[in-house]
Each structure stands twice: as structure tokens, then as C-alpha cells.
Amino acid sequence: MRLPRLKRIIKSGAMKNYNRDLLVLYKADVYSDDLLQHQVECLHQILINVENDAIFCNAHELVTRTKITSKKKPILKAVAEAELKPFYFLINKN
Numbered sequence: 001m002r003l004p005r006l007k008r009i010i011k012s013g014a015m016k017n018y019n020r021d022l023l024v025l026y027k028a029d030v031y032s033d034d035l036l037q038h039q040v041e042c043l044h045q046i047l048i049n050v051e052n053d054a055i056f057c058n059a060h061e062l063v064t065r066t067k068i069t070s071k072k073k074p075i076l077k078a079v080a081e082a083e084l085k086p087f088y089f090l091i092n093k094n
Contacts, residue, residue: 020047063089 024040031039056079057072065087069075078088 059093061091061093063091 022040022043024036024043026036026039053072053076057070057075060075061068061070062075062078075090078084079090084090
């Protein structure tokens, strides 16, 4: 059984410069360069719509030793640090 050829696309000069790397696997004989470019742009648009502070804060809550909060400001303040403080936990509600 022969597996289809797969290619890997990571930011190229032709694409807009987004601050992320995407790994896109596709069948080489199905996608043209224009169609692939369009698909990658659509992926970026989807990610831009869901990668923001409001959605992140809606999906998480901050648990400390004494309280649980879903407020935006404390959650963003806690994740701004490289490492959470002791007895601080970021819980995903999903």
C-alpha cells in the first residue's frame, strides 16, 4: 500500500507574515499553490478570530488558595508571568 505524498508548508515569503508557524499537510496532486495559499489564509483568519483575551478568559478560571475567579483582569495578570505563582491554578472550563 502506497501512502500519498505529503508536503509541509511553513511561513514562506509569499504568505503574509503572521506570528505563528503552521504545519499544513496535503496531497500534492490535489492542491495547487493558489488553493493552498487560500486555505492557509482561511486558517489564519479562523485563528485570529479565536485567539483573543476575551475568549481565553471565558474558557478559563483562576483558582487560588482562597478563591476562584472568572474575571478577566486577574486571569490576564496571572498568565502575563512566565510561571504561575505558588497555589495559583489556571483551569480550563472545557
